[in-house]
Amino acid sequence: MSAGRIRTAVPVLCYHSVSDDAHDGELRWSVSPSDFDEQMALLRERGRTPLTVSGYTTMLRAALPLPPRPVLVTFDDGYADLATAALPVLRRYAIPATAYVVTARVGAARTRGSGPVVSWDQLAELHANGMEIGSHSHTHRALDCLRRSELRREVSLSKLALEDGLQEQVSSFAYPYGYHSPAVRREVRAAGYSSACGVKNALSHEADDLYAVARVLIERDLGAAGLDTLLDGRGWPPAWRRERLRTRVWRAYRQARHFADTARTAPQADARRVP
């Protein structure tokens, strides 16, 4: 799409963990609690209006005017520090957020490569405090490499599990690793989700794709100064609508590798991949 039609650049921030604990190389995607506090304070200082993903995409769908200087705070993977470290800060600054949860991992203890995951009780607490809870699939696999039946299970089972656990409709989805394809987007829409987030490291806007909302991955070394630059939109492109050639080439490569792996190790391959 042309940049000329964009009236409002909307930063959609994608956090993971809020912690100082290193989990086997995951520290890059983990923001320290003090930095997170500074960054949320900055959103308020800059007069930003925080929205949930469903709040934002409902406005886009209805072509309603956006509030002044919108911003979205989202979390992927549902680490337990969402409840223990992020929630108190979000409450202090009255910032609504959206958390995307991998349903098969809810309540999992610390495992190699990741920290502990939120429990159902913590999810209920987050929800009771105004956080939108969305699905990040059932087992966090690259959805664009799965067979249709597996894809359907990942997308639908997680929605059912969350709705059963929270007694609330779950409307938003986030693609694991940001990987999606036309087939994945169709499945997410057919399952009844009204929006889905990708990762583009670009700024969202009024004409963004409701099933591939552009987000920016927040890395540990961003700091308040980096966030300030991001909020100004300096150095960050507006989200583009069509897939880039390199995205399609990379997907074709991953799919070929996935099918080669599956053929080599069948029939145990699927069972091993599910945590």
Ligand SMILES: [Zn+2]
């Ligand atoms: Zn993830």
